[in-house]
Amino acid sequence: MSDLHPFFHNDFEDDTLVLNAPPQLKKPSLYRVILLNDDFTPMDFVIDILVNFFAMSEEQATAIMLQVHTRGMGICGTYSKDVAETKVYIVNSFAIENDHPLKCVMEEI
Ligand code: TYC
Numbered sequence: 001m002s003d004l005h006p007f008f009h010n011d012f013e014d015d016t017l018v019l020n021a022p023p024q025l026k027k028p029s030l031y032r033v034i035l036l037n038d039d040f041t042p043m044d045f046v047i048d049i050l051v052n053f054f055a056m057s058e059e060q061a062t063a064i065m066l067q068v069h070t071r072g073m074g075i076c077g078t079y080s081k082d083v084a085e086t087k088v089y090i091v092n093s094f095a096i097e098n099d100h101p102l103k104c105v106m107e108e109i
Helices: 043-054 058-071 081-097
Strands: 008-011 016-019 030-036 073-080 103-108
Touching: 030 043, 030 058, 030 081, 043 058, 043 073, 043 081, 058 073, 073 081, 081 103
Parallel strands: none
Antiparallel strands: 008 016, 030 073, 030 103
């Protein structure tokens, strides 16, 4: 029989059952979702994105938007890879649909 068991394999030369090394499991990485500044996207549009896609209060959203506006970028949140990818995709799609140059990116932590 072939060696399909996760914990053991056969050594046919010695006719022994050998314990496999334990699988090296790694915690999945987290990703920051980041908004980038530009000179054209209206401030209210950015605030709406932060409220609707990142579940922020108006106050939080205004603070992050102003941070992006003054410092060039700001963190919207930290997520697993697929959630971060989805957030980036919906923000960039929504910006394109509304003809704004707003860009959202993600970085591994
Ligand atoms: N700088 C933009 C303006 O003056 C506002 C802005 C904020 C744009 C945040 C993008 O991610 C952004 N209208």
